[in-house]
Amino acid sequence: MRAIAYSETGPSSVLQLVDRDIPQPGPGEVRVRIVVSGVNPTDWKARAGARAGRPAPFPEVVPNQDGAGVVDAVGDGVTGVAVGDRVWMFLAAHGRPTGTAQEFTVVPESRVVKLPDAAGFELGASLGVPAMTAHRALTVHEVGPTRLGPGALEGRTVLVAGGAGAVGHAAIQLARWAGAQVITTISSPEKAALATAAGAHHVVNYRADDAARAIRAVAPDGVDQVVEVSPARNAALNAKVIANHGSVSVYATDGGAEMTLDVRHHFSLNARYQFLLLYTVGDAALAAAADDVTRAVDDGALPVGEEAGLPLTRFPLERTAEAHDAVEAGTVGKVLIDVGSEAADITG
Numbered sequence: 001m002r003a004i005a006y007s008e009t010g011p012s013s014v015l016q017l018v019d020r021d022i023p024q025p026g027p028g029e030v031r032v033r034i035v036v037s038g039v040n041p042t043d044w045k046a047r048a049g050a051r052a053g054r055p056a057p058f059p060e061v062v063p064n065q066d067g068a069g070v071v072d073a074v075g076d077g078v079t080g081v082a083v084g085d086r087v088w089m090f091l092a093a094h095g096r097p098t099g100t101a102q103e104f105t106v107v108p109e110s111r112v113v114k115l116p117d118a119a120g121f122e123l124g125a126s127l128g129v130p131a132m133t134a135h136r137a138l139t140v141h142e143v144g145p146t147r148l149g150p151g152a153l154e155g156r157t158v159l160v161a162g163g164a165g166a167v168g169h170a171a172i173q174l175a176r177w178a179g180a181q182v183i184t185t186i187s188s189p190e191k192a193a194l195a196t197a198a199g200a201h202h203v204v205n206y207r208a209d210d211a212a213r214a215i216r217a218v219a220p221d222g223v224d225q226v227v228e229v230s231p232a233r234n235a236a237l238n239a240k241v242i243a244n245h246g247s248v249s250v251y252a253t254d255g256g257a258e259m260t261l262d263v264r265h266h267f268s269l270n271a272r273y274q275f276l277l278l279y280t281v282g283d284a285a286l287a288a289a290a291d292d293v294t295r296a297v298d299d300g301a302l303p304v305g306e307e308a309g310l311p312l313t314r315f316p317l318e319r320t321a322e323a324h325d326a327v328e329a330g331t332v333g334k335v336l337i338d339v340g341s342e343a344a345d346i347t348g
Contacts, residue, residue, distance in 0.1 A: 009049025
C-alpha cells in the first residue's frame with residue numbers, strides 16, 4: 001500500500017511516499033481503508049517538531065490525526081463496527097506511529113465512529129480535531145451543559161473568536177444547532193461571508209469595528225461563553241464582553257503564549273477560563289464529543305464546503321507535503337487529502 005512517512009522532524013520535505021505492507025488489526029483494533037485524510041495544524045506542528053532533524057517519536061511516522069473511510073477488517077473483540085461500515089476517525093496517530101496519510105490504517109475501536117449515510121467522506125475527514133475541540137469548548141461552562149443537542153444552549157449567547165477557521169466554523173455550527181445566539185469575530189469581509197454561511201447570527205470585524213461595543217449591542221448583559229483561539233490577543237476584549245459567570249474556553253495560542261488578565265475584574269464577574277487540549281481531555285469527554293458530533297452530522301448541522309462556510313482545498317496523497325504547507329500557511333477552510341475511492345480494491 002502507499003503511505004506518506006517521515007523518520008525525522010523538519011519541514012514538509014521530510015515527508016516521503018513509500019510502499020508498505022497492509023497492517024493487520026490486533027484485538028480491539030479496526031483497519032480502515034482511507035478515502036479522505038484531513039490535515040490540521042497539529043499535524044504539521046508534530047511533523048516539524050521542536051527542532052528540525054530530531055528523531056521522530058517512532059522509527060517511522062505516518063502523519064494526520066483525522067480521516068474517513070470504510071472498515072476493511074476488525075480484530076478480536078470489536079463489536080461496535082463491522083467490515084463495510086463507513087466511518088470517521090479521530091486521534092488516529094495519537095500515541096501511535098501511523099495516522100491517516102496512507103491507504104490503510106489500524107486504530108483502536110474507540111477512535112472509530114460510524115459515519116451517517118447521508119454524510120460524504122470529505123465531511124467525515126473534516127470532523128475529528130476541529131469538531132471535537134469545538135464540542136469541548138461549548139461544554140465546560142460552570143452550569144453546563146456537558147452534552148450538546150437541540151436546545152442544550154437555548155437562551156445563551158456564544159462568542160466564537162475567528163469564525164472562519166476550522167474549529168471556529170464547527171463551534172458556530174454546533175452552537176447554532178444547540179440553540180445559542182452566536183456572535184463571531186473575523187478580520188475581513190470575505191471571512192465574514194464564510195462565518196455567516198456557517199450560521200453565525202452576528203459577525204463583528206474586529207479590525208474595522210469597535211468590537212466590544214458591537215458585541216455589547218447584541219448582548220447587553222454580556223456573552224455567556226467564548227470559544228477562544230487567541231487568548232493573549234483577545235483577553236482585553238473578552239474582559240469587556242463576558243457576562244457574570246461567563247466562561248472562556250481556550251483551545252489555541254494564536255497571537256502569543258502569554259496573556260495579561262485584570263484579576264479584580266474577573267473576580268467580580270465570577271468568570272472562568274478553561275484551557276483544553278484534545279489529546280489529554282480524557283476518554284469520557286472524547287466519547288461524548290464523538291456521539292454528539294455524529295448526531296449533529298445526522299441532523300445535517302455540520303455541512304462543509306464554501307457554501308457552508310468552510311472551503312475545501314484538496315490534494316492527492318503524493319502531494320501531502322503541499323497539503324501540510326497549505327495548512328501551515330493559513331489556508332482558509334479545510335485541507336483534505338484524497339487517498340482512495342469508496343469502492344477501491346487495494347490488495348498490494
